[in-house]
Amino acid sequence: MxxxxxxxxxxxxxxxxxxxxxxxxxxxxxxxxxxxxxxxxxxxxxxxxxxxxxxxxxxxxxxxxxxxxxxxxxxxxxxxxxxxxxxxxxxxxxxxxxxxxxxxxxxxxxxxxxxxxxxxxxxxxxxxxxxxxxxxxxxxxxxxxxxxxxxxxxxxxxxxxxxxxxxxxxxxSSGTLRFPAKAIALPGGTFLVADAGHHSLAELAADGETLVRRIGSGERGLVDGRPDDARFSEPNGLCLVPDELRAEAGFDVLVADTVNHALRGVRLSDGHVTTVAGTGEQYMVGGTDNVVARPDEALGTDRSGVGYQGPPLEVRLSSPWDVVWSQERAAFVVAMAGNHTLWELDVAENSLRRLAGTMNEGLQDGPAEQAWFAQTSGLAVDAGGRIWLADSEVSALRYLDVPGGRAEVTEPVVGTAVGAGLFDFGLRDGAADQALLQHPLGVAVLPDGSIVVADTYNGAIRRYVAGADGAPGQVTTLARDLAEPSDVVVLPSAGGDGIELLVVESAAHRLTRLRLPKDVAGEILDAGAHRTQRPVTDVAPGPFRLDVVFTPAAGQKYDDRYGPSTRLQVSATPPELLVAGAGDDVPLTRDLVLNPEVAQGVLHVTAHAASCDADPAIEYPACHLNAQDWGVPIRVVEGGPAALTLPLHG
Missing domain, CATH: 3.40.30.10 (Glutaredoxin)
Structure with a gap:
């Protein structure tokens, strides 16, 4: 077309x-x-x-x-x-x-x-x-x-x-740590910290302050080798490899090396670093070169790239933010923040595949392959095998139930414990279905099974306790006035008389200990609810034309080889805002009808356009799927414009 x-x-x-x-x-x-x-x-x-x-x-x-x-x-x-x-x-x-x-x-x-x-x-x-x-x-x-x-x-x-x-x-600036991201406790009593601002890992003594050693040169880059030679780029998540897997894996800690779009393995005995997954290039949604496929491999993908899987070193990643071990999956689960998904790395089978998420950004529960996430950021696994997730852009605490865990499911299923959507956030405790967070990045499990959340943009540590018999859970605040807490490590309590948390205070460049009583409940706070405030576009009620203008990159043309080259999805909040025109279709123009009885809302638009090299002499043309989501706040007023144009460039 x-x-x-x-x-x-x-x-x-x-x-x-x-x-x-x-x-x-x-x-x-x-x-x-x-x-x-x-x-x-x-x-x-x-x-x-x-x-x-x-x-x-x-x-x-x-x-x-x-x-x-x-x-x-x-x-x-x-x-x-x-x-x-x-x-x-x-x-x-x-x-x-x-x-x-x-x-x-x-x-x-x-x-x-x-x-x-x-x-x-x-x-x-x-x-x-x-x-x-x-x-x-x-x-x-x-x-x-x-x-x-x-x-x-x-x-x-x-x-x-x-x-x-x-x-x-x-x-x-100077200091031992610079914008630390995540931390784990090592078997010997020390702590390993992803020192993102120094592009390295820092091992700290049991006091959480004294530097024992540094792994990584401190220069931004993707280089394997000895600790003084290796390079990272803003590393985040860390995960200890299970004892029984370390000899086979050849490393003791798995690192989410975020800006390198890679997973790295670290051997603790000598600090040697290897690349375990990723090519160093970003996974682009819809890209045809996200996997370096070999002739004997059938990867079963569609144009969106959602089905990609393959040998870990041949698959492109997109900003992995955290990683955790799932016994039920016998694999590492990776929070892939860059494309709003969860992936799993099976070291024994040498495979990497998408576990959950469509790569659409938003909050939608249900079967894992249909769920929507928004910048998956922090992971933890509870005693029943449930995988807890800090889903930052929807300010939510989410979870993934997998077969073999406590929940009776036959396929992976996603749910939400706290959170309302992309544009709703705040600091509100109480019933979990009314509680609000603000861009959380970390999550951990307390000994009693309750969940603590590093509520990053509220500068707080929050606690979620599940409700009984399907009732909403309860959210409280354990600590405030922290500087962008991005992770929490639950420590063994001294003498069993309380709970000790090690908080990564990222913007304060330090680790902070919090000692809480054993029966801590936390405060019930309400500092208000917020919605993202963006300029509102006035539009006319009734017939309305939406036009997404796509301009292919220089030297490229529309790619119609495998079907229509474009796709346009339109919806609204509230749904009653659209009398007609909602749904999924091919053309990048859409005739809508706006309800004059609904004064304002948000028009949600997702556009895709595929393009390829235009020169017919190129045997293997480079192809791209250009995609963009818009959430446009609108106000329906008489005399407003009857059209809206959005640019989508190649």
Whole structure:
């Protein structure tokens, strides 16, 4: 099928307005100060894994073209915590952002550029005109071509100015730990910490402070070998290998090496590091090269890539965030934050496969292969074999029941204990079906079977106790005023007279001990509920046209080889907002009917478009599935626009 793309009208870029600037040495930046440079605005929020992927995608482009290109991060927060300027400064430091960042807590600049999704990129030419806007990740190649074309064009016109940009590097920080992510207790009484900011692992003495040794050189990279030579890139989850499996596996600890999109094995005796799974390249949803398949292998995939499985070192991963051992699965379960799924690694069979999740982002329970997650982040297994999950972007505590565990299931099934959805969060205790979290990253199981949650953006440790006979459970708060707690280790109590927790306080760069009484119940708090506040789009009631504009990357065309090249899914919250037009169909345009009796809601749009190299001389063309989700808040008013256009770029 053929689609036509409508180019963006040539318009002047809007001014950059916000609360202040980071990475500029304290100076304010006006758009006029950047005239003569190619400018890329990166609308991001630091909770968002897709935004973090874009930061990594931009690093090489930024270094190659630093004399002509200025990247400006426009931080437009989703969560309340992200609007805190101290938290934003820490995130800019944590993720090694090497360009100016505009703090846009009220989404003023976001609104001026009509951004509707995190992340969104806007390209401005040296004369101050917007030349491209693209949502989502995976645009590095297209951006490279666009920048090179703009350099050539404006060099010839004399409108390109070479030289240093406005970036000013912050003062370096020091300390034993730098933004630690996860920790585990080792058999000898020490602790192994994923020291993400130092791109290494730190073994600390029993006091949780004294450095015993470091595994990893501290340089960002993917290198195996001895502890002084090995390299990681923002490691997160850690898991001890069961004793009976260590000799066969050849390592003692499995590490989720997040930004390397890999799983690494560490031998504790000498600190030797090996790569266990992943190619070092990111799994892109719908990509045809996520697995390096051998001729004798049948991988059984569809265009979405959901069915991919194969030898662990031949499968691309996407930001693995945590890992845990499941006795019932006889495998390691991996929280794959980058594509909202759970995977399992079977070392004995040398296989890696998707266990749960469709790769759609959201909160949907049910059979594992149909469930939706949102940035799977922290894992723990209880005594009955239930796998507990901190599902961060839906601010939820979820679980996966598997055959052989306490729950009577014949196939893996996903449920939710606490959480309401992508845009609902807060700090509220009480009945679990009414309780709220804010972007939790860690989870652990207490001796009595209750669950503790590192409620990261609330700076709190929360506790969930299951209800009896199907009743909702209860949520309480055990501790507050912590600096972005990202993990919890439950320690053996001294003398059995209480509970001791070791909390990874990531933004405070330390491990903190919490001693709680044996019969701790926790406080019942209610600090309020929140919804993500984004600018509302006014629309007309009745007939309404939705148009997703897809522009294939340079040198590519629509890919119709295996069926329709596009797909559009539309729904609404509340469902009554849409009188007609909801559902799943091929064209990227949809005629909707909006209910005049529903004053406001959210229009949920998911678009896919497949493209391939256009040159017929290429025997094995590179193909991509471009995908983006939007949640567009709308208000139905008489006289509002009767159409909405969303950009989807290749």
């Amino acid at each position: 053929t689609q036509t793309a409508s180019p963006l009208p040539k318009v002047r870029a809007s001014e950059l307005v916000g609360r202040g600037w980071l990475n500029t040495g304290g100076k304010e930046i006006a758009l006029a100060d950047l005239r003569g440079k190619i400018v890329v605005l990166d609308f991001w929020t630091f909770c968002c894994i897709n935004c973090l992927h874009v930061l990594d995608e931009l690093r090489e482009l930024e270094e190659q073209h630093r004399d002509v290109l200025v990247i400006v991060g426009v931080h437009s927060p989703k969560f309340v915590h992200e609007a805190d300027p101290v938290a934003l400064a820490a995130a800019v430091d944590r993720y090694e952002v090497r360009h100016p960042v505009l703090d846009d807590p009220n989404l003023v600049t976001w609104s001026a550029y009509t951004a509707r999704a995190w992340p969104t990129l806007v390209v401005i030419d040296p004369e101050g005109y917007v030349v491209a806007q693209m949502a989502g990740e995976g645009h590095a190649h297209n951006l490279e071509i666009l920048v090179e074309n703009l350099v050539a064009e404006h060099d010839a016109k004399g409108t390109l100015h070479r030289g240093d940009g406005p970036y000013v590097a912050p003062a370096p």
